[in-house]
Amino acid sequence: MSGDFINLLADLKEEEVLKLTKERLDAKEDPLKILDDAREGMSIVGKRFAGGEYFLPELVFSGELLAQVTNLVKPHLTGEGVQQKKIxxxxxxxxxxxxxxxxxxxxxxxxxxxxxxxxxxxxxxxxxxxxxxxxxxxxxxxxxxxxxxxxxxxxxxxxxxxxxxxxxxxxxxxxxxxxxxxxxxxxxxxxxxxxxxxxxxxxxxxxxxxx
Amino acid sequence: MFTRPDNWKDLTWQQKRELRLNHWISAPGIEFVSKEAAEGYKARATRLSKAAKMEIPDRVPCMIPTGWYPAKNAGVPLKKVMYDPKLMKKVWLKFVDEYDSDSFDGTLFFQARVNELMEVRTMKWPGHGLPDNAHSYQYVEGVYMQADEYDLFMKDPFDFQLRKLLPRTTGVFEPFKDERSFASYQGLPQRLMAMCLNPKFQKLFKAINEASKELPAWGKATAETTMGAAARGFPVFRGGLAVAPFDVFADNLRGTQGIVMDMFRQPDKIHEAMEFVLPQLVDGAVAMADAADCPVIMMPLHKGDDTFMSDKQFEVFYWPTFKRELLMMVEEGLIPYPVAEGAYNRRLEYISNMPKGAVAWMFDQTNMANAKKTVGKVSCIAGNVPVSIAYTKTAAEMKEYCRKLIETCAPGGGYILTGGSTYDMAQPENLRAMMEAAKEYGKY
Missing domain, CATH: 3.40.50.280 (Cobalamin-binding domain)
Structure with a gap:
């Protein structure tokens, strides 16, 4: 489920990504894991942008998908999420x-x-x-x-x-x-x-x- | 005003264009200040016409892209000029008197007071959203048309404009956002009257009344400045403005955020709406060119550049309607002058697919050697002198940059030396060095 989700997000499949997010939440998956996967999907988007496969439209649309996923996940978050280690x-x-x-x-x-x-x-x-x-x-x-x-x-x-x-x-x-x-x-x-x-x-x- | 001969529809596009260009070169209605000015006008307009048609002029034409530089040149803050049409005229004509160029780049046309009265939200200018000393006004991109309003936009443009667009872009029109569609007013004039009498509309009428007193002064100052420049021998190489169909939505109505959503969620609506605006854009361009006595239509291009979209997206969304727009203008005897802001390196092959000598392209950061080898074979090319050099380098360095550009782009004709963007700031000696380069290295 996690791998599919990451790739669907990276491929900008809006309907599928949102459907899968809801399914994962319904199955009581750890919401932080979903957000982690979303970050990984976005990282692939970033790589495709850097590689000249994606352009501004894909980047902006991926941001919209991430915002929608985050909105779905947010009500399920309990307490503080673990901050990702930054460089x-x-x-x-x-x-x-x-x-x-x-x-x-x-x-x-x-x-x-x-x-x-x-x-x-x-x-x-x-x-x-x-x-x-x-x-x-x-x-x-x-x-x-x-x-x-x-x-x-x-x-x-x-x-x-x-x-x-x-x-x-x-x-x-x-x-x-x-x-x-x-x-x-x-x-x-x-x-x-x-x-x-x-x-x-x-x-x-x-x-x-x-x- | 350009008038068509009776056999207009039997003419080829080249013949139509020739009639329009000859009309422009003949300087209708212009009273020159001297014999030299009259000769200068004719020489400049002829030089530019030949370059645009890819013929060989006496030398490479040079157009100094003035932007808001005349205010800097006169040591006057832009804010002051924006509120004072008489000062604008004085400052712009001072520039004309002090610099040589093959064209006059046009005046500032920004009525700050009118925008203030109408509570325009799509612009920021010095003292109004920008610092007092800012040397520019800027467009505020936004979602001014919602995703589900394409149909209304096409079915009833007036209703869309009045009840949707204006209340979002222009503060005093806000009361209209609560009004019902005007379709329901048919046969019942009392309802429209009642609306007008409603106290909440009074601010709008007052603002329109005030603004309408301000506007003529700007129209007058602009016309007198342009005529003044022409009288001194400097033609405006522009009869009007048009944009690419995609940019109507991507720039003005939906903004970057909105258009991207539509590209993924409802691409067909974008296509339908581009088809809808295409003939209107061409009609508008023809009307402007007729009124201005000049067939050149400047077309600032934005969201189709190398960095904004992929080749595939350019092929699908940007180029097909834009290409037809160019061809429709050419058919009317106009000279489309697209200004490819940003970089068009990956677009050169597409845009080379045009009738020879029909279009003139201005490039910003596009590689000019590649442009010459591709689109330069069928169209006049112009531009590419960076404003960074005009402002931060010496006159010698400026001249050297221009020399290299001329060597690369001028052979065989079809090149105009000009900036890659407008020069809102520049060193005076660098602007003179640009013209010197054209005269010294640009002779054919």
């Missing part, structure tokens, strides 16, 4: 003055299924809020997203504020989105530009020294 923390944010979040959320998803604990600060995040988060969360990796040209300066200002606060040393910063590229990376004094969510994962893994 480490990453903060991501779309910089001030920019409200685009599609890419940001894909990066969030891909980092999450690859074992990172992601703090997604959302869009139009002012410099001081990012500084505060870096200070408090103590994540060694920061991802800055931006779609439009004005994000060039917002990124630069964010990096400079982190420098000024003495937080830049030991912090790796990656940028991505819309019109960002290696030139903008140099301009903003970030550490790397990633062209897509897979690049964000590869950079984070490299900086964490895993794989």
């Amino acid at each position: 480490g923390k990453v903060i991501i944010a779309t910089v001030a003055g920019d409200i685009h979040d599609i890419g940001l959320n894909i990066v969030d998803f891909m980092l999450d299924v690859n074992g990172f604990e992601v703090t997604n600060m959302g869009v139009d995040v002012p410099v001081e809020k990012i500084v505060k988060a870096v200070k408090e969360i103590k994540a060694p990796v920061l991802g800055l997203s931006g779609f439009l040209t004005p994000a060039f300066d917002a990124m630069k200002e964010t990096v400079e504020a982190l420098e000024k606060e003495g937080l830049r040393k030991g912090l790796k910063i990656m940028i991505g989105g819309g019109q960002m590229d290696d030139e903008v990376c140099k301009y903003a004094k970030a550490d790397a530009y990633g062209k897509d969510a897979m690049a964000a994962v590869a950079l984070t893994k490299k900086w964490y020294g895993v794989e």
Whole structure:
């Protein structure tokens, strides 16, 4: 049942996944096991996305399936679930003055299924809020997203504020989105530009020294 | 206004296009500031026309994609310009006076005050959802049409617009969301009257009244700026705007989240609705081109790019109706000018399947050498100078980038040097370096 469930989710079979979830709950299966399987299914989705088999529609739809499964399972959960062991923390944010979040959320998803604990600060995040988060969360990796040209300066200002606060040393910063590229990376004094969510994962893994 | 000759329907698309282009080049209604300006206009429009048709012009045309840069250039915050049409005109014409380009990129057309009065929710702009000093306005993507509303959208667009779409996108229209369908009002005018007299609708009427006083000033400023640029010799290489049928839903009505659900749960509805909007998109484009005296239809493309969907999804959802839209426009003598935002590297083979010289493509991050070898054999190609270089690099580096692009794309004609996206920010000397490159390296 578990193996079928994982593959059905990875293959995005909505009706079958929901039917099987209900059957497993009716059979009094451990709800945490169902959620674990769902995570495994999502991890396959992530791999297929990274491998070029899946694209944005599959990724977004898998998120919808996961939300539906989680909603079905939630009422059956007793007490706290066991937290999955994470490799480490990453903060991501779309910089001030920019409200685009599609890419940001894909990066969030891909980092999450690859074992990172992601703090997604959302869009139009002012410099001081990012500084505060870096200070408090103590994540060694920061991802800055931006779609439009004005994000060039917002990124630069964010990096400079982190420098000024003495937080830049030991912090790796990656940028991505819309019109960002290696030139903008140099301009903003970030550490790397990633062209897509897979690049964000590869950079984070490299900086964490895993794989 | 472009008027068709009596034998219009007997003409080939090339003949129709030629009539439209000649009309554009003849600069109807434009009073030039000088003889030089008149000659400049003709030379620029001819250069662009030839490139678009894949003929060989005197040199590679260069279009500076201004975006919101004119505000930066004048040192005026974008927020201020958005609320002041007269200032907008002054700032945009200042740009025209200071920079050479083969086209005028058009004005800012964003009436912040009107949007404010109407409580527009689909946009954020400086001081209104974005920081005061933000140098852009942005579209707020959302699910503005529900999954089960495709049928209403197609059967009764007016009802859908008034009772569903506007109450979600435009705050002052909210009272309509509780109204019953207007189909039931037939024969009973008192009911419509009663609705209008209801106190909850008064805010709407007041807002419309206020906004309608603001709007003409924008129309006037925009028209005067465009005419002013033309009078100085700079033609607008755009007669109107259109989008791909898929993007009508993926961008505007259903948003990314909504369209994805439909792709898996009700793909047939998307297809049906795309068929429904296709002729309307073409009719709209024709009407705009007629009114603007220019056959070029700019088409910003979004959700069909390399990263958004797979080849299979592009083949099924995006390309078939979009391709027909392009061909229908071509048949009317228009020049579709799709702006492939993002990357179109995996789309090049599909889009090469077009009549020779019928379409002009602008590319953003697409590999231009590959574009030249594929779609460049049948269509004019344009673009690819990154805004990052225009803003963060030196003029020498900008010029060098343009030189390489010209070497790659210009041979045989059919190339327009321009940005990969609009330049909302740039270094002034880099914009001048772009034009220098076209003049120095782009001679045929």
